[in-house]
Amino acid sequence: MSFFNKFEHKFSKYAIHNLMYYFVVLYAIGFVMSIVNIQIYYEYLALDVPKVLHGQIWRLITWMIYPPSNNILFSALMLWMYFSLGNTLENIWGAFRFNVFMLMGVFFHILAAFILYFGFGLRYAITPDNLNMSILLAFALTFPDMEFFIYFVLRIKAKYLALFYIVIGLYNFIRGNQVTRVTLFLSGLNFIIFFVMTKMWRGITPKRAVQKENKTKIKVPSRTVHKCAVCGRTEKDMPDMEFRYCSKCNGNYEYCAEHLYTHKHIE
Template sequence: MMAFFEKLERKFGRYAIRNLMMYLTALYAVGFVISLVNIQIYYEYMSLDVAKILSGQVWRLITWIMYVPEQNVLFAAIMLVLYYSLGTNLERVWGSFRFNVYMFMGYIFLIIGAFILYAVYGEAASVFLLTPDSLNMSIFLAFALTYPDMTFYLYFVLPIKAKYLAFVYLLIEVYSFIIGGVITKVSIGLSLLNFVIFYLMTRNWNRISPKNVVRQVKFKKAVKMRPAGEPIHRCAVCGRTEKDDDTLEFRYCSKCKGNLEYCSDHLYTHTHVE
């Protein structure tokens, strides 16, 4: 699956939208201003209402993502800055193409879900208007998977690692899925499905191959023989080690010869050594 995804990236990567999160954040900001003026404008002219889309209002396929769930200025500003930071960091590590695929695949899943609801409930589906809330939160899941030991400060005071926040978030989402109505189940289910599919699609399964397991065993033996004080990891691109930044994560590339490892900033962007 990873090889197939890399072929897609080589073929279509040049069409990826660079700095996608900047454009999405701008759309959210516009949506927030509109909600302050009159939130009904969103529901009447911009929401993901399939019946109105089929009647010719195709712009709703884009404008629905401008929905802002909170009209508090401070909260909205914090969320915009947070998600812009998370998204841009993911794009920097994954590359523009992969980040584009993650975001647009999530939007497409939710649009398909809206059409399925319309097929099942007909005109009554207008009460089940999907919003991108859960998809936006799945950005944090992806970030936590990429940077599990990154520290966030809850309420600007309590330090907690991203992986623990992600676990708590998953518990909340599962609980909301269980007790929620149709709209909640569809929104959460499709957003988490996007996260799972993307993770499986981009995971390097060669890391758990017998050949790679043997290489890891050899590496552990070599580490035991390493002189005291010497760094254990070193990025083959930038030369940084865990001693330069203790938040850096290092991974081997199964496609590069010579047991080369890379930091998280260059794992997906380096040129393979044949």
Template sequence: MAFFEKIERKFGKYAISNLMMYLTAIYAVGFAISLVNTDIYYNYMSLDISKILSGEVWRLITWIMYSPNQNIFFAAIMLVLYYSLGTNLERIWGSFRFNVYMFMGYIFLIIGAFILYAIYGKASSEFPLTPDSLNMSIFLAFALTYPDMTFYIYFVLPIKAKYLAFVYLIIEVYSFIIGDVIIKVSIGLSLLNFVIFYLMTRNWNRISPKNVVRQVKFKNAVKMRPAGSIHKCAVCGRTEKDDDTLEFRYCSKCKGNLEYCSDHLYTHIHVE
């Protein structure tokens, strides 16, 4: 977490604001192209490593324009959904973190395409990787951030995001098991991106052994206080219920979050 925050402070100013707006526009263009001719994407824009190495470097960018559905109604719903999920994630995470999540996923898939090409050669060009699984992982990230958000399936059936995410994971795992190598790599790298990003942005200090011990000691100290009281002196045992004029302070030199009344704050023996 600290390492990621250092990177954010240094490179955060370069983050693209409203990234999902640009990505949605790119997807819309890709959908429009697919309506004209479905072969255009595969012939000129797909992540074909053999052609990229031959000089068609624009494919490193245009491959994200993949349109998984040619039905105008469902494509419009997916575009609105992706835009809504992405913009909400960016609002909560910040532009830099959302940028990292998306671009890290794209980079993983590009690396995966090169690995497939190194293993299978030009045969890997017959089924190029697409960003479809990565786009779906946006929903997974959203469900983790807003687990109790309610979605309406077919605009009627209400279901919380965490349950939809569970169903999505089951479908992805099943697709990974029965799918070919392209599907396995696409799903695996998209989920790997989600896992790495999640681990990279957690505050691990919160669950460090030292902090856990401190929390346990504090809870034990709270349990020792008389019912209904908030403060208790570790020396005389008096609480604010014994004398409402007493003032209580914590001692920074004592271990265990011990609290003392004003009479013993400066006269007690420090606990080490």
């Protein structure tokens, strides 16, 4: 069992379920505020490092109260998309892993603000734009062949849409200033660290070929670590099978990839 799996096994009961609901509520509040007076955000809520250091620690959270757009139609569309993508990822990954992904993103955004201030002497109001974009990239990595309808007309697969945004991000990183480079670098670093740490790229596509060439091995008796609570298969029976704990079951129950999303939750 990897370090992250042990960490998940121990702390999964503390995961916040339906996390995207709270993010969308913050964005909705930000949209209303932008209509009334956007200066309220910058004066009292934005991530201003000197003010945080002088005791206004609520800014470490309230900086996320920022709308994706000032246009009501576009904002509503974006909020619906983020909510749908985030909920889907939570259902597939489990609440704990999705919590870690989002909270790591929040941490790296805050870290970017402090690096810009102490490293470059810049006071910049970090917004959650890159955090929202990371949700789309994570969805594309999880469901690369899922199709989006751009403006309800153009059909494009998630992997190509993600590639398009990655190219734009690289261009902005090369041509941008310190603010752009620091924020993009840390957003990308968060994305890479999470997927390396959780090994989520393995078994992401449902029909991925997992068969390997048979090799002659000396079997040494060892203790079974993973066992599916439904079919009873272990990592000895299926060496290539992935096992995960279900964050929605009451207790520590582990399932194989075939039953992780189809089993009946234990209450």
